[in-house]
Amino acid sequence: MTLEYKYPAVEFLKPKARRRIPHFVWEYLDSGTGAEVTHKRNRTIFEDIKMMPSILHGPIEPDTRKTLLGKTYDLPFGVAPVGMSGLVWPDAESLLAKNAGDANIPYCLSTVACQTPEQVGPHTKGNGWFQLYPPRDPDIRRDMLRRVKEAGFETLVLTVDLPEASRRERQARGGITHPPVLTARLLAQIARRPAWAIATALHGRPEMPFVSQYGDASRGLPITEHIGYQLRTSPDMEYVNWLRDHWQGPLVLKGIMNHKDVERLEAIGVDALWVSNHAGRQFDGTLTSLEVLPSIRRASKLPIIFDSGVERGMDILRALALGADFVMLGSAWHFALGALGRQGPAHLTSILKKDLIANMGQLGLVDLNECARCLCSKIA
Numbered sequence: 001m002t003l004e005y006k007y008p009a010v011e012f013l014k015p016k017a018r019r020r021i022p023h024f025v026w027e028y029l030d031s032g033t034g035a036e037v038t039h040k041r042n043r044t045i046f047e048d049i050k051m052m053p054s055i056l057h058g059p060i061e062p063d064t065r066k067t068l069l070g071k072t073y074d075l076p077f078g079v080a081p082v083g084m085s086g087l088v089w090p091d092a093e094s095l096l097a098k099n100a101g102d103a104n105i106p107y108c109l110s111t112v113a114c115q116t117p118e119q120v121g122p123h124t125k126g127n128g129w130f131q132l133y134p135p136r137d138p139d140i141r142r143d144m145l146r147r148v149k150e151a152g153f154e155t156l157v158l159t160v161d162l163p164e165a166s167r168r169e170r171q172a173r174g175g176i177t178h179p180p181v182l183t184a185r186l187l188a189q190i191a192r193r194p195a196w197a198i199a200t201a202l203h204g205r206p207e208m209p210f211v212s213q214y215g216d217a218s219r220g221l222p223i224t225e226h227i228g229y230q231l232r233t234s235p236d237m238e239y240v241n242w243l244r245d246h247w248q249g250p251l252v253l254k255g256i257m258n259h260k261d262v263e264r265l266e267a268i269g270v271d272a273l274w275v276s277n278h279a280g281r282q283f284d285g286t287l288t289s290l291e292v293l294p295s296i297r298r299a300s301k302l303p304i305i306f307d308s309g310v311e312r313g314m315d316i317l318r319a320l321a322l323g324a325d326f327v328m329l330g331s332a333w334h335f336a337l338g339a340l341g342r343q344g345p346a347h348l349t350s351i352l353k354k355d356l357i358a359n360m361g362q363l364g365l366v367d368l369n370e371c372a373r374c375l376c377s378k379i380a
Helices: 010-020 023-030 037-048 092-103 117-123 138-150 169-173 184-191 194-203 227-231 237-246 259-268 289-299 313-321 331-363 368-374
Strands: 066-068 071-073 077-079 107-110 128-132 155-159 251-256 272-275 304-306 326-329
Touching: 010 023, 010 331, 023 169, 023 184, 023 331, 037 289, 037 313, 077 092, 077 107, 092 107, 092 117, 092 331, 107 117, 117 128, 117 138, 128 138, 138 237, 155 237, 184 194, 194 331, 237 251, 237 259, 251 259, 259 289, 272 289, 289 304, 289 313, 313 326, 313 331, 313 368, 326 331, 331 368
Parallel strands: 077 326, 107 128, 128 155, 155 251, 251 272, 272 304, 304 326
Antiparallel strands: 066 071
């Protein structure tokens, strides 16, 4: 049985990934914060968005290309930043970047990745974005921006929705620290996952080499107190102004949930807004990203990027119909890596593209910019 038939959607990759990676890694990847209500609703809310199929339109050839920030991508989706991707599967950052370069989609590297911008940048083929957890020290900030730019990353993404570290209770119970401290409990979990254990042993222990160069990362700290959290600050508008002045290239703000913030962000000169509730991993008392998307679309003419809860091509079409210009996925890529290793990113790209094209055909949709006309139910 081919991968296409065995794992035709993310929901079939998840259980495979859970069987292949240790429990503490699964809890890191799959958990939210609090009671995880928002984390779960990010997924189920898509069921409320209905679109009207089309008939008698004759054969069509759907065009899956999307232009964003002056660049045309072959597909309307990309890879969102996930911290410590290499914990889920060794060499994850480079594997995802290579696939993004080959598929001509964007790949966004996290500040707290397991590989440095210099290691990952050459694989992106010009499609590299960098997500900045805002360093407090301006000298560190300048050096990070210099290194990111020299490594070939063209778009800077500032994450603005982490004023405080979240608790992520299920993740904490999983026992993960940074760097990982191999307790008897964790060693027992690793022993039950030989494919992950062997691959990780050959590649080396997951670290955060980029941020570790700016501070002491030698202690085994809780995952929400690692070196990346110690270096960062809670940014304000002055901070955004500083970045706008010092970064030559597109600047995106990630974590926008309130349409009332749009006017001042447009005035400061950001190039795109990224609507996201951090996949429900930061604050459990909010709306889903999909619920706030229409109001932010009405408030802004800037390009809008969307994430949280996306697992299918149909989800991508729904988000585009509600006002997104582009869609990013984070956990889904890592479910694919956990399930299939090196084959995972290309397989996920393939099944998302096929689902996208199949549903565009059902909708009689040739141009992705026309998704909104297919809506027959909306979120106010």
